Amino acid sequence: MSQPGLPWIFRDYQRCSGCRRCEIVCSLSHEGKIWPEASRVRVFMLVPGIEIPHLCAQCYDYPCVEACPVGALSTSKETGAVLVDREKCIACGRCIDACPGKVPYIHPRDNYAVICDLCGGDPKCVKACSEGGWNALQLVRGFVGYNSKLYAKTPEAITKELAKKLYGEELAEVI
Amino acid sequence: MRGYAGKILEVDLSTGNIKEIRIEEEILRQYIGGRGLAAKILWDRLGDRWEEIDPLGPENLLLALTGPLTGFAPGGRICISGKSPQSNGMIGSTIGGEFPVELKCAGYDGIIFTGAAEKPVYLLIKDSDVEIKDASHIWGKGARETVLTLVREARREFESRSRSRGLWKEPSMIYIGPAGERLCRVAAVTSKWAHAAGYGGYGAVMGSKKLKAVLVKGTGPLPDVFNPEGTLEYADKIVKATLKLDFFRRWGTGAAGYTVGAELSAEPVLNWQEEWHDEKSFGVDKFETFWVKRFWGDFGCAITCLKLAVIDSGPFKGAITDNPDYENQAYLGTNLGIFKPEGNIYLTALADELGFCGIQVGNLLAFAAELYQRGILTKDDLEGIELEWGNTKAFADLLRMIAERRGIGDILAEGTYRAALKISRLKSVDATAYAVTSKGIAIGAHGMRSGKDYPHYVSYSCSVQGGDHTSVAYIPLEHGSSELRAILYDSGVLCWFNFFSPEAQEHLWGLLEAVTGWKITPEEWLNVIARRILHIQRAMLLLGGPDLKWNPKVHDDVPRRWYEPLTKGPHSGKALDKSKMQEAVKEYYRVVGWDENGVPASEELKRLELDSVDKKLEQIRQSLK
Numbered sequence: 048m049s050q051p052g053l054p055w056i057f058r059d060y061q062r063c064s065g066c067r068r069c070e071i072v073c074s075l076s077h078e079g080k081i082w083p084e085a086s087r088v089r090v091f092m093l094v095p096g097i098e099i100p101h102l103c104a105q106c107y108d109y110p111c112v113e114a115c116p117v118g119a120l121s122t123s124k125e126t127g128a129v130l131v132d133r134e135k136c137i138a139c140g141r142c143i144d145a146c147p148g149k150v151p152y153i154h155p156r157d158n159y160a161v162i163c164d165l166c167g168g169d170p171k172c173v174k175a176c177s178e179g180g181w182n183a184l185q186l187v188r189g190f191v192g193y194n195s196k197l198y199a200k201t202p203e204a205i206t207k208e209l210a211k212k213l214y215g216e217e218l219a220e221v222i
Numbered sequence: 223m224r225g226y227a228g229k230i231l232e233v234d235l236s237t238g239n240i241k242e243i244r245i246e247e248e249i250l251r252q253y254i255g256g257r258g259l260a261a262k263i264l265w266d267r268l269g270d271r272w273e274e275i276d277p278l279g280p281e282n283l284l285l286a287l288t289g290p291l292t293g294f295a296p297g298g299r300i301c302i303s304g305k306s307p308q309s310n311g312m313i314g315s316t317i318g319g320e321f322p323v324e325l326k327c328a329g330y331d332g333i334i335f336t337g338a339a340e341k342p343v344y345l346l347i348k349d350s351d352v353e354i355k356d357a358s359h360i361w362g363k364g365a366r367e368t369v370l371t372l373v374r375e376a377r378r379e380f381e382s383r384s385r386s387r388g389l390w391k392e393p394s395m396i397y398i399g400p401a402g403e404r405l406c407r408v409a410a411v412t413s414k415w416a417h418a419a420g421y422g423g424y425g426a427v428m429g430s431k432k433l434k435a436v437l438v439k440g441t442g443p444l445p446d447v448f449n450p451e452g453t454l455e456y457a458d459k460i461v462k463a464t465l466k467l468d469f470f471r472r473w474g475t476g477a478a479g480y481t482v483g484a485e486l487s488a489e490p491v492l493n494w495q496e497e498w499h500d501e502k503s504f505g506v507d508k509f510e511t512f513w514v515k516r517f518w519g520d521f522g523c524a525i526t527c528l529k530l531a532v533i534d535s536g537p538f539k540g541a542i543t544d545n546p547d548y549e550n551q552a553y554l555g556t557n558l559g560i561f562k563p564e565g566n567i568y569l570t571a572l573a574d575e576l577g578f579c580g581i582q583v584g585n586l587l588a589f590a591a592e593l594y595q596r597g598i599l600t601k602d603d604l605e606g607i608e609l610e611w612g613n614t615k616a617f618a619d620l621l622r623m624i625a626e627r628r629g630i631g632d633i634l635a636e637g638t639y640r641a642a643l644k645i646s647r648l649k650s651v652d653a654t655a656y657a658v659t660s661k662g663i664a665i666g667a668h669g670m671r672s673g674k675d676y677p678h679y680v681s682y683s684c685s686v687q688g689g690d691h692t693s694v695a696y697i698p699l700e701h702g703s704s705e706l707r708a709i710l711y712d713s714g715v716l717c718w719f720n721f722f723s724p725e726a727q728e729h730l731w732g733l734l735e736a737v738t739g740w741k742i743t744p745e746e747w748l749n750v751i752a753r754r755i756l757h758i759q760r761a762m763l764l765l766g767g768p769d770l771k772w773n774p775k776v777h778d779d780v781p782r783r784w785y786e787p788l789t790k791g792p793h794s795g796k797a798l799d800k801s802k803m804q805e806a807v808k809e810y811y812r813v814v815g816w817d818e819n820g821v822p823a824s825e826e827l828k829r830l831e832l833d834s835v836d837k838k839l840e841q842i843r844q845s846l847k
C-alpha cells in the first residue's frame with residue numbers, strides 16, 4: 048500500500064455477500080477457533096440480504112476510550128486501533144454506550160470488551176473478503192478524522208439506509 | 223468425538239418436554255449426521271410401524287440435523303427430515319444458512335421434534351436456554367412478516383436478559399409460511415427469503431406440529447476438532463479450489479437457464495410437453511439487470527452463487543428473491559410458459575413468501591395448466607382464473623388458492639401426484655398421465671429425453687428420494703453424480719456447490735478425517751456407510767403408507783410423458799425406451815444390492831448388520847412374489 052497514513056478498513060455494505068468468512072478468520076486468529084460471536088467483526092443480518100459487517104471505525108476522538116472508567120482502553124500509535132487491556136477491563140459496558148455505532152460488546156465467555164485491533168495493521172478479514180472478490184472490506188490508508196467516524200453507526204441505522212436503497216421505501220418502513 | 227457438539231435437543235411439542243440426548247460415537251461413525259443419522263433415528267423409532275405412521279400426524283418426527291463438517295466446510299447447511307408426506311419414505315432435504323452453525327455453537331448437533339403442539343408455537347434457543355413460545359401472532363403470516371417480527375422479538379428478549387453486554391446479533395431461523403401451516407404437501411421449510419428445504423414436503427410436517435419457526439443463537443465456538451491445523455489446511459484448499467470457479471460464481475445456477483433449455487434440451491417447458499426453448503430472455507446475463515447483489519451466500523461460503531434479485535417498478539414491484547436459481551427459472555418460468563425474467567422473479571418471490579418449494583409447486587401449477595389446456599379443468603373449477611400458459615397473474619392467483627386451500631386449491635395442495643389421483647376420480651379421466659413426478663415427488667428440472675443432461679436412465683426411477691435432482695441413482699455407483707455421493711454431502715452436512723470442482727472433492731476425505739479423526743476411505747463410504755443409509759431409505763420408501771404405497775414393478779419408472787417423443791428442437795423425436803429402462807433398473811438393483819424385485823437383499827442387509835430392516839422387509843418380499 049503506497050498511500051501514507053494509518054490503515055483503515057473501508058466498508059462497502061452493498062457488496063457484502065454474507066459469507067461470514069471475515070468472522071471465521073477473525074475469530075480463528077484472535078480466539079484460535081471458529082467463533083462468530085467472538086469475532087471482532089460481526090456480520091449483522093437484521094433483514095436477509097442486508098448483511099452488515101460491523102466493526103470499529105477508529106473515531107478520531109475515541110469516545111469509547113474517553114468513557115472507560117478504569118483506563119482499560121488505549122489507542123495504538125502504529126495503527127490507530129483501540130487496544131483493550133483484558134486485565135483492567137471490568138466489562139461495565141460504558142464503552143458500548145459511548146460508541147456512536149455500539150460496536151464493542153462483551154466477550155461471550157470472558158468478561159472483557161471486544162474491539163477490532165486491526166490485526167496490528169494487517170487485517171485478516173480484509174484478506175478473506177478480497178480473496179473472494181467481494182471487497183466489502185478494503186484496506187485504505189489515511190482515511191482518518193471525521194470521515195471514519197461517519198462509519199460508527201449502529202447496524203440498525205445502516206440496515207435501514209441500505210434497505211431503503213435496495214428494497215425500496217416501503218419495506219424499509221417496516222423495519 | 224470431534225467435530226460434533228455431542229448433544230441433540232429433543233422437543234416434545236405435545237407435552238412441552240425438552241431434553242438433551244446423546245448419540246454414541248459408534249453410531250455417529252456409521253451414520254455421520256444429517257441424512258444418514260436421520261435414517262438411523264427414524265428407523266429406530268418408527269421403523270417397525272413405518273407403514274402406519276401418518277406423515278402429518280403427531281407420531282411423525284421432524285428432524286433438523288447438522289453433521290460433523292457443518293461449519294468447517296464452506297457453506298453452512300442443515301438436513302431436514304422425517305417421514306415424507308410426499309413419498310411416504312424419508313427424504314434428506316438440506317437448507318443453507320447460519321442456522322446449523324448457530325445450533326452447533328449453542329451446543330447441539332440437531333433437534334428432534336416429536337408430537338404436535340395444540341396452539342401455534344415457535345422455539346427459541348439461546349445456548350442451553352430453550353423455550354417454547356407462543357406464535358399465534360404470526361400464524362398465517364408470510365415470510366417477510368414472520369422473519370422481521372421474530373428477529374425483532376428475539377433480539378429484544380436477548381437484550382433484556384443481559385443488559386450492558388452490547389448489541390445482539392440476530393438469531394438464525396428456519397420457519398414455515400402459510401402453505402406449511404395449511405399442510406400443503408408442497409410446502410418447504412424455509413430460511414432467509416429464498417432458502418428452502420423443498421424436497422420431501424417438510425413444511426407441511428412442521429405445520430402439522432403447529433411449529434411456526436425455530437430460532438437459535440449460540441454464543442460458543444464451533445466444537446473442537448481432531449486436528450485443528452489439518453482442518454484449516456483442508457478447508458483452505460477447498461475454498462481456494464472453489465474460488466477458481468469463476469463462471470459458476472459469477473452467474474450462479476441460473477446460468478443454466480439458456481443452456482439446459484436451448485442446448486441440452488432438457489428443461490421443462492409447458493409441463494414437460496417440451497424440453498426445449500430458444501428464449502434468449504433466459505440467457506446467462508438476462509437476470510442481472512435485477513440483481514442488487516451479485517454474490518450472496520451463507521456461513522463460510524466461497525462460491526456465493528446466489529444473487530439477490532429485486533424488482534423496483536411495474537406490476538411486479540416489490541418482489542425480492544435470489545437469482546432466481548436454475549430450478550426456479552425453469553419451474554416458475556419456462557415450465558409455465560413464462561419467458562420474462564420479471565414474471566419469473568415475481569412468481570419465485572411469491573412462492574417464497576407463501577412458503578412453497580418452487581420446484582414442487584411449479585410442477586403442480588404446470589400440471590394444472592395442462593389440465594386446463596386439455597379442458598379437464600375449466601374456468602369454473604378455477605374460480606374464474608384463465609390458466610393460460612404464460613399468464614403470470616393467473617399462476618399467482620392459483621398459488622394463493624393453493625396456499626389457502628381454497629376451492630380446487632385444496633386438492634392441488636396435496637401435490638401433483640395425489641392431486642392427479644383425485645382429479646382422475648372426480649373427472650373420470652386419467653390425469654396421472656400429466657403428472658411428472660417420481661414416488662410422489664416432482665422431478666427436478668433436468669430432463670432425460672435428449673440424453674444430453676446429467677441424469678442416467680435409472681436416476682429418477684431408482685432414487686430413494688424420488689424426483690430429487692440432487693440425489694439421483696447412477697451406474698456406476700461411484701460416479702460423481704451418484705446418490706451415494708449425495709448421501710455424503712447430505713450427511714456431512716455440506717453444500718454441493720462448494721464441492722463442484724474435482725480438486726475440492728479430493729480434499730473432502732482429508733477434511734473429514736481432520737475434523738472427526740476417523741479414517742473413512744471412499745471405498746468404505748461406497749460399500750458400507752452410504753449403502754447402509756441408502757437401504758434404510760429404500761426400505762422406508764417400499765413400506766410407504768398409510769395413504770400410498772409404491773410397487774417397484776410399477777413405480778420404479780419415469781413419468782409416462784418421457785416415453786413420448788420430443789417434438790421440438792435439435793433433439794426432436796427422441797424419447798426414452800421402455801425396455802432399455804427395464805434393463806437399466808434391473809442392472810441397478812443388481813449393482814446396489816437389491817433383489818430382482820427391487821427389495822434390499824437379505825444377505826446384503828445382513829452384511830451391513832441391518833437385521834431389523836431385513837426382518838421388516840420380509841413382508842414386502844412376500845407381497846411381491
Ligand code: SF4
Pocket residue numbers: 062063064065066067068069070090098100172175176181182183184
Ligand atoms: S468476508 Fe466480506 S463479503 Fe464476506 S461477510 Fe465479511 S464483509 Fe461480507
Ligand code: SF4
Pocket residue numbers: 102103104105106109110111112129145146147148149150151162199
Ligand atoms: S467506533 Fe466505537 S469502538 Fe471504535 S473508536 Fe469509535 S467509539 Fe470506539
Ligand code: SF4
Pocket residue numbers: 072073086087088102162163164165166169170171172173
Ligand atoms: S482487522 Fe483483524 S481484528 Fe479487526 S475485524 Fe478484521 S480480522 Fe478482526
